[in-house]
Structures are given as C-alpha cells and as structure tokens.
Amino acid sequence: MKIKAVAIDTHPENTAFLLREGNGYSPEQFQALRKIEIGNGEATILATLAIVDDTCLLDPGTIGLGEQAFRRLGLPEGTEVTFRQAPVPHSLEYVRRKIDGDTLDDTEIAEIIKDIAGYRYSPMEIGAFLVACAGFMTTQETLALTRAMADVGRVMRWDADIVVDKHCIGGIPGNRTSMIVVPIVAAHGLTMPKTSSRAITSPSGTADTMEVLATVDLAEDRLAEVVRKENAVLAWGGRVNLSPADDVLISVERPLRIDTFEQMAASILSKKVAAGSTHLLIDIPVGPTAKVRSKREAIRLRKLFEYLAGKLGLVLDVVFTDGSQPVGRGIGPVLEARDVMAVLRNDADAPIDLRDRALMLAGRVLEFDPAIVGGRGYARAMELLGSGAALKAMERLIDAQGRRHSLPQVGGYHHDVCSLFEGKVIAIDCHTIARIARLAGAPMDKGAGIDLMHKVGDPVRRGEVLYRIHAHSETGLAYARDLAGASSGYVVQS
Incomplete structure (x- = not known):
C-alpha cells in the first residue's frame, strides 16, 4: 500500500482510511482490523481504522492517513508501507488489576502511559483506566503517573539556572494573567517559556487569547529561538510534544468530566517538568463555582502539589486567589486580549482586578530570582509594568512569534x-x-x-x-x- 495524506483532523487520535472494496480484502477482514500498525521498517504508528466507500477519497492500493497520523508517521506521501492488526497491549492487564482495586507499581504505570502515548489504547480503554484511578489512587501512584507522563515525549532543556513558570488550575473566566506576568518576568530577565493548552471547557485559554495577537503554533526550534531572543514565549504546547500522554488523557477526561486532584496535579506537573521548568508558581482560585470550592480542598491540593514537586526537584510556590467571580471584563479570546493589552499599556480604564492579580502573581514569580530581596518582587513587577518595560517586552514577543496584522474583531x-x-x-x-x-x-x-x-x-x-x-x-x-x-x-x- 502507498500512503496518502487525507485532510481530515482526527485529533487526538491517529486514524487510517481504507477502501472497502478493491484492495483484495473482504469487508469482514477490514472490520476485524479495528486498530492497525502501519509502517515501512523505518517508522511505525498505530491507528484506528475507518472504512471508506467513496472512491473519490482514495484509490485502490492506497491507505489514507488523517492529519495527525500522517504527521506522526513522518514519511512522504506515496511511500510504500505494510499494515497488520495491532497487538493487544500487555499493559491492559494492569488496567484490569487497577479496576479490581489493586495498587500499581512505578513500572506498571510507566508501561500504561507509554502505550497510551503510543495510541495503543482505544478511548474506552483509556476511560476505564481514568475511572479506576479516580476511584482510588495512592500518592506514590500519582508520583509514578507524573514521572511517566513527563518521560514520554520531548523534555526541553534551557541554558539557564532558573527557568520559571506559572500555572492557574483554571475555572475562572477571564483570568488571563499569564499574558501579563510573562512580559513582566521577561522584561526583568528571567527565562519563562510559557506553553499552554487550548481551551477545552472554558471560553478561552492562554494560547487561544495570545493567538489573537500572534502565532502560537510554533515548531520546537522556533520556540527555542524565541526564548533565546526574548527570555520567554507564549505558545501552544501541543506542537512540541510535551507530555503527549496528557493530551490523550485529557481528550477522554473532559467528556467524562473526570478531574480529580491527583490527575490534575499529574497533568500540570508533568507538562512543567517536560518544559524544563525549575521553579513553578501554582495559582489555585477558591470560590463557590470554581474548581476548588473551599479552603480545606485548596490546602489538600496544595499539599499534594508540594509533595510531588519536592520529589520531582521543582521549587514550588502555591498561592490561593479569589475564585468567587470572573476576572477582568472580557470573556472570550478577542475580549480577553483587549483587557490584557489595556493593562500592559497602563490605560486608565484597564480592569483593575486583572491588573492587581497579575502584579501579585508576577511579584511571586520574580521572588524566585535570588537577586530580588525578599518581599520586593511586587514592587519590581509594578516598576516594570508602570515604566512600559513590560509592554515593550510583549510587543517584542509578539513580533518574534509572528504578529497578526489582521486582528479578529468582536462578533457583530x-x-x-x-x-x-x-x-x-x-x-x-x-x-x-x-x-x-x-x-x-x-x-x-x-x-x-x-x-x-x-x-x-x-x-x-x-x-x-x-x-x-x-x-x-x-x-x-x-x-x-x-x-x-x-x-x-x-x-x-x-
């Protein structure tokens, strides 16, 4: 068979397409090959098989690959490949044991995560693993899960002793503080490669909002070049293959509304370790309609983060913030970008709550710098914002990533x-x-x-x-x- 790129987005799964007739196989044989292994000896991927009846899409003797599968296989169109039924992952036996209430060791969890990252599991099998873990998971299992997720995929390295990052656990609309914190920290001179996911259940994520102003889909070499030049980046993390198992897990977690503290902590910390962070600020909003609804829950989550970060070698600071209402005025990418730039420009009508929260968080991040006298981080953040240095850093960052000269407009x-x-x-x-x-x-x-x-x-x-x-x-x-x-x-x- 020769491979053909098919312009169908099947994120996050690898999907392959075969004609039902004309390839020497009966429909029954096609349907038996639900998950197939495709390759040519140099490169191999696993993909879910979809049967095609439209001969306009594929010719006999070709196997179509959706956008994700074609990119991950990495072979040119027209390359000769073979395919066969994918073997059942051995690690599924560990999932069955977890369903029965067993505690898994580090090696067993690592094997499960490796197979998930390799797209060897169906969504139903991933769901079974997530539900089993949501029922009961020890702290050691959570640590093993975090390490395994960080180790599968790309781990970035930076030429800096201190690499800072911040992460908000989410749930508060308009809370776009990262786009203010990053230029403040960059203007100070600390290294802050901020990679973010796109929104899954919220009206906008950092990557969605930054995309209003600049390109966020950066290849790894370009991302690294931006960081070397500007001390920072505000990019979509999905392009650089950081903790890829996490992206697969999230795609199943969200529809099932599974969001336990253990899985949340493993997701966040695995991404930060893979991004090369050494120092991390975690923002936990607490409020009646936030993800964390009580101070007691917040303290339990903080202790989990502290334990995991200590074992992973991360310097961690956790801050509780007001999660009782949205932050800023705009909810949605264009409206949030408007608020962010108003704060950076020091406009008189900029949202005060967004400004104050971003300054507080930026001050906490700046305190990771040994040169900052304890307690002076906030004052330094105010200085960098008030002087216009943060705005200049943001404008340079936008140019370095690729400024959008035709900006999206508010809906009519x-x-x-x-x-x-x-x-x-x-x-x-x-x-x-x-x-x-x-x-x-x-x-x-x-x-x-x-x-x-x-x-x-x-x-x-x-x-x-x-x-x-x-x-x-x-x-x-x-x-x-x-x-x-x-x-x-x-x-x-x-």
Whole structure:
C-alpha cells in the first residue's frame, strides 16, 4: 500500500482510511482490523481504522492517513508501507488489576502511559483506566503517573539556572494573567517559556487569547529561538510534544468530566517538568463555582502539589486567589486580549482586578530570582509594568512569534442581559458565565464571548445591562441568549 495524506483532523487520535472494496480484502477482514500498525521498517504508528466507500477519497492500493497520523508517521506521501492488526497491549492487564482495586507499581504505570502515548489504547480503554484511578489512587501512584507522563515525549532543556513558570488550575473566566506576568518576568530577565493548552471547557485559554495577537503554533526550534531572543514565549504546547500522554488523557477526561486532584496535579506537573521548568508558581482560585470550592480542598491540593514537586526537584510556590467571580471584563479570546493589552499599556480604564492579580502573581514569580530581596518582587513587577518595560517586552514577543496584522474583531451580533431587580450584585456563577460564552461561539470564534458591565458589589438598577453577549452568527447568539434567559449567572439582591 502507498500512503496518502487525507485532510481530515482526527485529533487526538491517529486514524487510517481504507477502501472497502478493491484492495483484495473482504469487508469482514477490514472490520476485524479495528486498530492497525502501519509502517515501512523505518517508522511505525498505530491507528484506528475507518472504512471508506467513496472512491473519490482514495484509490485502490492506497491507505489514507488523517492529519495527525500522517504527521506522526513522518514519511512522504506515496511511500510504500505494510499494515497488520495491532497487538493487544500487555499493559491492559494492569488496567484490569487497577479496576479490581489493586495498587500499581512505578513500572506498571510507566508501561500504561507509554502505550497510551503510543495510541495503543482505544478511548474506552483509556476511560476505564481514568475511572479506576479516580476511584482510588495512592500518592506514590500519582508520583509514578507524573514521572511517566513527563518521560514520554520531548523534555526541553534551557541554558539557564532558573527557568520559571506559572500555572492557574483554571475555572475562572477571564483570568488571563499569564499574558501579563510573562512580559513582566521577561522584561526583568528571567527565562519563562510559557506553553499552554487550548481551551477545552472554558471560553478561552492562554494560547487561544495570545493567538489573537500572534502565532502560537510554533515548531520546537522556533520556540527555542524565541526564548533565546526574548527570555520567554507564549505558545501552544501541543506542537512540541510535551507530555503527549496528557493530551490523550485529557481528550477522554473532559467528556467524562473526570478531574480529580491527583490527575490534575499529574497533568500540570508533568507538562512543567517536560518544559524544563525549575521553579513553578501554582495559582489555585477558591470560590463557590470554581474548581476548588473551599479552603480545606485548596490546602489538600496544595499539599499534594508540594509533595510531588519536592520529589520531582521543582521549587514550588502555591498561592490561593479569589475564585468567587470572573476576572477582568472580557470573556472570550478577542475580549480577553483587549483587557490584557489595556493593562500592559497602563490605560486608565484597564480592569483593575486583572491588573492587581497579575502584579501579585508576577511579584511571586520574580521572588524566585535570588537577586530580588525578599518581599520586593511586587514592587519590581509594578516598576516594570508602570515604566512600559513590560509592554515593550510583549510587543517584542509578539513580533518574534509572528504578529497578526489582521486582528479578529468582536462578533457583530450582540444581546444585552439586563437586571430584573434593583439592588446589588452579590454573586456571579463562573460556570454559567463560561457556558454562555462558549455557546456564543468562544473560543473557536475568536470574537465571540461576553463583556461584563458589572461585578460583585456593584449597585444596579432594574433594566440595567449586566453583561453583553457577542457572537459571529445569529445561531450562536440564540443559543447563548436562551441559556442566559434561563439563568443569567448573576444574583442581584434588592
């Protein structure tokens, strides 16, 4: 068979395509080969098989590879390959033992993760492993999982004694502090290669918002060049193969809504170790509609991070922040990028809560620098922001990554959600606001999202606008409007 690139995005799985007829196989034989091994002796991948009946897509004697499979195999189109039914992974026996309640050792967990990263597991098998781990997982198993995930894939190395990073565990719309912290830290001179994932359940991630301003899909050599030149980067981590097993696990975790502290910690720390970080700040927002809803839960998560980081050789600082409401005014890539740049420009109308939180976090990161006198990190962060040094660092970073000269615009369709009562805003449901913004089209539609006109503590009049929904289509606006009509996410007390 000769391979052919098929322009179908099957992320995150490898998918291969074969004609049902004309290749010398019966349909029954095709269907038996659910998972196949494809290669030519130099390179091999495992892929899920899909049967094609349209001869316009493939010719007899060719095997089509989706975008992911073709890139991962790394062979030119037209290369002769063979394929066979993929062997059943031996590590599935360990998954069955975990389902039965056994504790797995480091070697067994490492073998499972290696097979998951090699796409040897089906989504159902990955789901079985995740559910078994969610039921019970020891601290040692969590450490083994973190190490295994970090070791599978690329591990980056930097020519610096201190490589800093920060990570927020998420759940708070508009919390785009990394895009302010990174240029502040870069302007100071510390190395901060910030790689981020795209949004999965939120209206925007750091990579989605940075993509409004610059290219984030950077190959490894270009990413490294940007860091050498500018001390930092704000890039999508999926391109550089950092902890690839984590991306596969996340693709199954999210639909199942599995997000235990153990799996969260392993996911975050494996990515940071693989990115070459030596010092890490973890931001844990705590609030009634955040991922972490009580101080007790936050302390338990902090202790888990501290234990794992100590074993992995990471210097760690954990900070608890207010997770009671969204941060800033904009929810969605374009609107969040607007807020970030307003803070960096020191605009008078920049969101104060976003500015203050970013300065606090930047100060904590700067304190990793031995040259900073203890307690002076915040003052140094204020100096770098106020002087314009952080803005200049951000502009250089945008140019180095590839400035977007045609910027996406805010969606042309909008709907105002108004208060039904006169009184004071006493609560905002982060989860509901995020869902409304996503239904409007964020983050895929960069200009979709929500503009918040009021925050907790603000007085409002009956009929006054609480927030404005933006969308690029009438359909997206209708979905978001319907949800907002059922539950606005705001509690106004008269």
